Amino acid sequence: MTPIRIRIGRGGKGRLSARILVSQLAILALTGLIGFVLFAFAQRSALDRTYEERAVAIAKTTAADPQIRRAMQDDGGGAVVQAVAERIRQSSGASYVVVIDLNGIRHSHPIPRLIGSPVTEPVVARDGRPHVGTDQGATGRSANGRVPLYGPTGELVGEVSVGMPENDVLGELWRELPTFALYTAIATAIGSVAAFLLAGRLKRTTFGLELEEIAGLLQDREAMLHGIREGVIAFNPDGRISVVNDEARRLLGLGTALGSTLDQVLPDGRLRRALDGTLTGTDISVLTDEHCLVVNRMPVTLHGRELGAVVTVRDRTELVGLLRELDSVRGLTDALRAQQHEFTNRMHTLAGLLDIGAYDDAYEVAVESAGAGQALTESVRKRIGNPLMVGLVVAKTTVAAERGVWVELDTGSALGEDPPHLPRLLTIVGNLLDNAIDAAGDGPPPAGGRAVRLTLTEDEQATTVRVADTGPGVPPGARDSIFEDGWSTRPDRGTARRGLGLALVHRLVSRHGGTITVSEGPGAVFTVRLPLPDPVTTGGRKTLSVGGGDR
Known part of the structure; x- marks a missing residue:
């Protein structure tokens, strides 16, 4: 910078x-x-x-x-x-x-x-x-x-x-x-x-400024800092907070922070490392409990003197969500376009069979074409009662099929019509499936083909989600870091930044008292267990739905 x-x-x-x-x-x-x-x-x-x-x-x-x-x-x-x-x-x-x-x-x-x-x-x-x-x-x-x-x-x-x-x-x-x-x-x-x-x-x-100029600069600074819709934090050479505006307090949850160091007002984590300059680079993405933030830190010098640093914090929660949705819609559109071509080919085949009088063969082709999609939906609905989760699984299966990845719902899956944590569950399953499909679709296909296996179960204590893929798996020694914001083995994909999906899943699970585990080696297996919510505190906070694979 x-x-x-x-x-x-x-x-x-x-x-x-x-x-x-x-x-x-x-x-x-x-x-x-x-x-x-x-x-x-x-x-x-x-x-x-x-x-x-x-x-x-x-x-x-x-x-x-x-x-x-x-x-x-x-x-x-x-x-x-x-x-x-x-x-x-x-x-x-x-x-x-x-x-x-x-x-x-x-x-x-x-x-x-x-x-x-x-x-x-x-x-x-x-x-x-x-x-x-x-x-x-x-x-x-x-x-x-x-x-x-x-x-x-x-x-x-x-x-x-x-x-x-x-x-x-x-x-x-x-x-x-x-x-x-x-x-x-x-x-x-x-x-x-x-x-x-x-x-x-x-x-x-005072750098040669007059008293009137200093007073004017102070007034301008206060008006600018508290008027812009971007968080601003300034640090003196000792690392203490010297300036913080209202937007930064809102985004970071800071109270009276002036004169304090970051370790006094923020817990250790990616956010603090981005603010204190430990993480270098531009537009560092950081997830908090409520926001997706972009952090930039810039050192300040004047006449060769180090005066500290200025950090800008931008709220990209809605933008990132929209970009992820757009990316998912593009993937689904590509899948539908490919299905349209396949359907057109089937219709051409059916028309040719009718032209040559092969009516029995034409009937079999028509029945097969009509029942393929319905069969997928029915097989999912037998095990999952909630229509939103059924739609999510069917859509992910269709998109994965066009990339040569087979998504299989485990026969042991069983989910009711109104499962607990439904909004969070949709986010967790969607992100884990996107991540697994991306991982399985990369590289040469294994002997058994590219596949993703999804298991959804619920009992009296918790809801369990298990997603396994045939991809390269989690790199050795990376099990503790894959849930950090921005961690990814793949480059950014156009509209969507990588490294947010698994971080969001980890935050959702941890915030609600659940656990998430992952296996190392070829073929990653992610297991999430969400305990049943307390009946007294069933209200939920707003969550950020982020799609796209991270590995």
């Missing part, structure tokens, strides 16, 4: 990848900016916490100074507190170091005029724990830390409040931001390269 090669136009080449690249770069720039701002805020918060902890450390150092502790407990403050606090403030770089007594009165401050004035906030260190926060005081905005102040005897005498200037925090932040900006730029550059590579990959994956 020639692979399908897809060629796609390159109109508007590069537009889709350019749009994707620009969009991704814009997203990267926006996310980088947002990340930079969020990181700056996070770093600002971290610096605030660092400076608050530094303020607490300075406050603890101040609160541990023995001169301040003694002065605050014994003298209630004084100039020594201001001197020590200012020395610590200047050495630590704090914006203020304020010593406050329990009444909230300042005993030190960078602004001397505020010494002795009360603070507006309550003394929070009464609980004996450090406190941190942000303070908007007389020296400006600062990171603030407060710790309790104890006298030499361990008595709580006040608290120490230390502030770190805000501009120190901002200055350190501004010193760190260029590094953060560099990291952001590097991440954005890496993302841009990745976006460029991704855009190129998407361009190759």
Whole structure:
């Protein structure tokens, strides 16, 4: 099968990848900016916490100074507190170091005029724990830390409040931001390269199609797949079903098959082997329980890339049935034409005998001609009560006779007027007789002549059909494969494909719980046994009548 090669136009080449690249770069720039701002805020918060902890450390150092502790407990403050606090403030770089007594009165401050004035906030260190926060005081905005102040005897005498200037925090932040900006730029550059590579990959994956073209192709594909009266299944390179239309679901009995492999949705058999490419060739015939299908599988490639395969499934049930009927009618027509010639010769003989006055001989010829066909019909009707089966056997016998094959109804045959499985029985007998007549009519005649023996019997358990012929028989080792669709030792015959009759017989027999056996070697013998149908479920499904020999 020639692979399908897809060629796609390159109109508007590069537009889709350019749009994707620009969009991704814009997203990267926006996310980088947002990340930079969020990181700056996070770093600002971290610096605030660092400076608050530094303020607490300075406050603890101040609160541990023995001169301040003694002065605050014994003298209630004084100039020594201001001197020590200012020395610590200047050495630590704090914006203020304020010593406050329990009444909230300042005993030190960078602004001397505020010494002795009360603070507006309550003394929070009464609980004996450090406190941190942000303070908007007389020296400006600062990171603030407060710790309790104890006298030499361990008595709580006040608290120490230390502030770190805000501009120190901002200055350190501004010193760190260029590094953060560099990291952001590097991440954005890496993302841009990745976006460029991704855009190129998407361009190759979509074969240069624009988004509008892809959407249009999808709409067209859906309309086409579900509008045609032919089953379509597409497989990806991994062998999974990627597309299946409604007709394929109907013909193959598939449910939710997308994303599944064939072995997950179909049992092993000829149908699955035809779909997965195990069976090669064109117009592969496959029989299912209800349909005669023609399967074609075509690999799909694009720019040298294997994209999977597309399988088309066509329903040929009615067509094959009609072709088989036409083929049977042609055979019967040929037989009737040959009989007409024979009858004409008999009439000429009869006329000649009358002309010469041989009336006794003419009478015998007339009686013989009139009773030959009637005798055949009567001999069949003695053993078979159903008129449809009688007509089938007589017609097959007449056709076989013109091919030099004698069809004999076994004397042990016995079939009633209303046998069970009658429609299926007609199909089985017709196909087996056609197959046997074809086999017996091929090759040189055996010593006993070309013959086919038919046996039809029924009992309380089942109906048995046995067809034996004098043909070459089933080839050695082919007993298990002769019932597969398409198996045949003979070429196709004009209108009718071979390899379907025995497959249909096998399906009919198996579906209704029967058995079919065949002998190997010269002279094939097919034996079919159909059990009686269940009285509750006597309804039957539609079957495909396929005539013609298979061997």
